[in-house]
Amino acid sequence: xxxxxxxxxxxxxxxxxxxxxxxxxxxxxxxxxxxxxxxxxxxxxxxxxxxxxxxxxxxxxxxxxxxxxxxxxxxxxxxxxxxxxxxxxxxxxxxxxxxxxxxxxxxxxxxxxxxxxxxxxxxxxxxxxxxxxxxxxxxxxxxxxxxxxxxxxxxxxxxxxxxxxxxxxxxxxxxxxxxxxxxxxxxxxxxxxxxxxxxxxxxxxxxxxxxxxxxxxxxxxx
Numbered sequence: 259x260x261x262x263x264x265x266x267x268x269x270x271x272x273x274x275x276x277x278x279x280x281x282x283x284x285x286x287x288x289x290x291x292x293x294x295x296x297x298x299x300x301x302x303x304x305x306x307x308x309x310x311x312x313x314x315x316x317x318x319x320x321x322x323x324x325x326x327x328x329x330x331x332x333x334x335x336x337x338x339x340x341x342x343x344x345x346x347x348x349x350x351x352x353x354x355x356x357x358x359x360x361x362x363x364x365x366x367x368x369x370x371x372x373x374x375x376x377x378x379x380x381x382x383x384x385x386x387x388x389x390x391x392x393x394x395x396x397x398x399x400x401x402x403x404x405x406x407x408x409x410x411x412x413x414x415x416x417x418x419x420x421x422x423x424x425x426x427x428x429x430x431x432x433x434x435x436x437x438x439x440x441x442x443x444x445x446x447x448x449x450x451x452x453x454x455x456x457x458x459x460x461x462x463x464x465x466x467x468x469x470x471x472x473x474x475x476x477x478x479x480x
Contacts, residue, residue, distance in 0.1 A: 261292050261297055263277055263290060263292070266300070270318050275424055280303065284299065302323065302328055370475065377416065377471040380467050384435060385405065388442075429469065432468060435465040443456070443460070
């Protein structure tokens, strides 16, 4: 038997891009379709409860595993809660033991909130460059309009991150940021190796930082 990635993603309740990333982590080579052995392997992986995995996805994978005759040792620890007259089953997400042993500072620095905060700071800093570049091109426009446009462009990275944008989009956006910074500093106007080195270093550093935070956040999101 064979099954396509979009079909399997629909069965598990995950996004196709998220499923493809999981396949790469498991080193499963596929050309859009999974054979029987690969199908069993990915179902077995998604049947294991994880703190970063939706309990509904785990339950769906376990149901498929049961139909296929696969043994699933890990079970969800469920509790039932009532909300607006409806009974909902929720799974307790357990964090790995190695994460629980980390210090509070360690967990804070690795948290999604911290990563989002640093990404926002990078985007705000970059927004100043974008607005300044626009102001040079059209000095007649009010400053607030330049910043509105810059904010719309810069927060594209944030939207791509929150909506699990693919790596190709993030790389393209980083290249765009690098070009904006290079045009902002205009090292060719000053001349000399030092001016070029400074401009390239800062331009590439900011673009790489934005790409890195976005890629990490996207990878740790279901």
